[in-house]
Amino acid sequence: MIYDVIVAGAGVIGGMVARELTKYKLNVCILEKESDVACGASKANSGIIHGGFDPEPETLKAKMNTAGISKLYETAKMLHVPHKQNGSLVCAFGEEEEPAIHELYERGLENGIQGMSILTGDEARALEPELSEAITLVLNIPSAGIICPYELTIAAVGNAMDNGATLKTNFEIAAIQRANGIYTVTAKDGQSVQGRFVVNCAGAYSDKISAMVGDDSFTIIPRAGEYLLLDKSEGVRVSRTIFQVPSKEGKGILVSPTVDNNLLTGPTALRVRTSGSTETTDDGLAIVRNLSKKSVPGVDYRQVITSFSGVRASVATGDFIIEPAKNAENFVNVAAIDSPGLTSCVAIAEYAVEILGSIGLELLANPAFDGTRPDPHFIKKMSDEEKSAYIAEHPAYGRIICRCEMVSEGEIRDAIRRNPPAHDVDGVKRRTRSGMGRCQGGFCMPYVMKLIAEENGVPMEQVTKKGKDSNLATGRI
Numbered sequence: 001m002i003y004d005v006i007v008a009g010a011g012v013i014g015g016m017v018a019r020e021l022t023k024y025k026l027n028v029c030i031l032e033k034e035s036d037v038a039c040g041a042s043k044a045n046s047g048i049i050h051g052g053f054d055p056e057p058e059t060l061k062a063k064m065n066t067a068g069i070s071k072l073y074e075t076a077k078m079l080h081v082p083h084k085q086n087g088s089l090v091c092a093f094g095e096e097e098e099p100a101i102h103e104l105y106e107r108g109l110e111n112g113i114q115g116m117s118i119l120t121g122d123e124a125r126a127l128e129p130e131l132s133e134a135i136t137l138v139l140n141i142p143s144a145g146i147i148c149p150y151e152l153t154i155a156a157v158g159n160a161m162d163n164g165a166t167l168k169t170n171f172e173i174a175a176i177q178r179a180n181g182i183y184t185v186t187a188k189d190g191q192s193v194q195g196r197f198v199v200n201c202a203g204a205y206s207d208k209i210s211a212m213v214g215d216d217s218f219t220i221i222p223r224a225g226e227y228l229l230l231d232k233s234e235g236v237r238v239s240r241t242i243f244q245v246p247s248k249e250g251k252g253i254l255v256s257p258t259v260d261n262n263l264l265t266g267p268t269a270l271r272v273r274t275s276g277s278t279e280t281t282d283d284g285l286a287i288v289r290n291l292s293k294k295s296v297p298g299v300d301y302r303q304v305i306t307s308f309s310g311v312r313a314s315v316a317t318g319d320f321i322i323e324p325a326k327n328a329e330n331f332v333n334v335a336a337i338d339s340p341g342l343t344s345c346v347a348i349a350e351y352a353v354e355i356l357g358s359i360g361l362e363l364l365a366n367p368a369f370d371g372t373r374p375d376p377h378f379i380k381k382m383s384d385e386e387k388s389a390y391i392a393e394h395p396a397y398g399r400i401i402c403r404c405e406m407v408s409e410g411e412i413r414d415a416i417r418r419n420p421p422a423h424d425v426d427g428v429k430r431r432t433r434s435g436m437g438r439c440q441g442g443f444c445m446p447y448v449m450k451l452i453a454e455e456n457g458v459p460m461e462q463v464t465k466k467g468k469d470s471n472l473a474t475g476r477i
């Protein structure tokens with residue numbers, strides 16, 4: 001089959017582009033090198049819906065961020081992705097940093113952001129009592145929020161698939177050729193897919209994909225961001241996202257509640273060797289601990305439950321690249337999407353599809369498109385009475401598999417069955433939160449493995465943590 005559009009990469013950008021394309025009568029195929037979607041930057045970031053005060057006016061970043069905020073809130077509602085408009089505060093420590101707060105306020109106004117205000121340190125502490133006494137001036141951005149980035153990605157790809165898109169995982173693009181107006185995209189293992197148009201959404205590898213069609217006009221400079229995630233007991237320290245005045249390196253170290261009521265601190269902004277350098281380091285995590293305590297001194301780092309790192313796909317210009325490739329027809333780069341790419345994802349997808357239309361992709365409305373997705377967490381939102389009645393009919397939802405996060409067998413089976421299906425333990429974790437609590441899967445992992453094996457009709461030895469060679473069991477004893 002020859003697809004109308006091939007989307008390279010199943011991060012939040014590839015997912016949203018594919019979803020946007022299914023609004024039209026088009027055959028869409030998403031190619032992803034990993035065993036699941038949301039395995040790149042889209043799973044390891046701050047999860048902040050940025051207020052839009054930071055990007056330089058007139059840049060693509062500023063335009064996409066400003067347009068993206070309300071589009072993202074609306075889409076998250078339609079797709080039942082956990083999110084919250086909790087607002088954010090940018091803090092200046094002393095007279096030297098105070099002019100930056102006024103500059104950010106002016107820049108925010110220029111970018112079209114509404115509702116911002118400037119607070120004194122005391123006014124900010126009245127809102128957030130745990131803020132440091134050293135904070136003297138604060139930019140208040142009530143329109144900012146938090147969202148679960150990997151659930152957003154899963155929902156975007158899932159909704160695209162529900163509307164007819166095809167997802168091929170374990171498809172690592174190694175070559176792209178064009179003959180007679182048709183692209184042949186070939187994977188490392190030799191399988192291939194054909195299509196008329198290609199959209200490059202390969203994140204930190206987007207320069208490599210672009211170079212495959214002869215456009216080597218940009219180079220990704222990978223910059224890692226390391227984080228510490230703390231237990232829910234710490235999630236109450238602050239209700240808003242607390243930033244420090246940004247530097248050239250980025251938005252600085254934040255302290256924020258997550259949508260699941262944990263506390264997140266980080267990220268660093270350290271240049272790394274490769275786009276795959278997602279390890280955490282002693283030095284990086286020390287920076288996170290020390291600088292976060294500057295804003296919120298009371299953070300108790302004995303309550304850390306995990307650490308992680310994500311790689312930003314930055315380029316020298318500092319802006320997003322969303323344009324037709326140089327020297328290649330019917331090929332669009334949606335590249336260098338570092339922060340605020342998550343906030344901007346819906347706006348970016350709309351813009352990318354507009355570009356595809358302008359270079360010849362026929363956009364005929366698909367009347368069957370349904371932009372909504374059932375709530376995967378419906379059982380958690382029920383009252384006790386509703387739960388009892390539902391469990392009486394569907395007993396699997398009463399059998400709790402993950403006791404830290406209270407995830408039932410029914411929810412795990414749903415995650416394995418619905419689009420995009422979870423094939424491994426980490427895939428179930430990102431969809432249901434089983435294994436994300438205090439014990440980090442210590443108790444529930446074997447049960448999750450058993451359910452994956454049962455649902456897929458394979459022995460437990462074949463169940464992996466995250467695809468490829470990450471098998472968890474070697475055999476029965």
Ligand SMILES: Cc1cc2nc3c(=O)[nH]c(=O)nc-3n(C[C@H](O)[C@H](O)[C@H](O)COP(=O)(O)OP(=O)(O)OC[C@H]3O[C@@H](n4cnc5c(N)ncnc54)[C@H](O)[C@@H]3O)c2cc1C
Nearest residue numbers: 009011013033040041042045046048173203225341342343
């Ligand atoms: C530390 C950090 C903090 C951030 N914080 C925020 C924030 O708070 N708010 C915000 O708005 N934005 C934030 N961002 C930015 C945001 O995370 C990104 O803009 C967004 O996730 C980019 O999505 P993507 O789909 O372009 O990239 P990715 O999620 O990396 O997806 C690219 C996909 O392409 C696949 N791929 C690569 N090469 C190939 C190949 N050869 N063949 C097939 N598939 C391939 C990858 O496996 C991957 O799944 C942050 C980013 C980082 C790293």
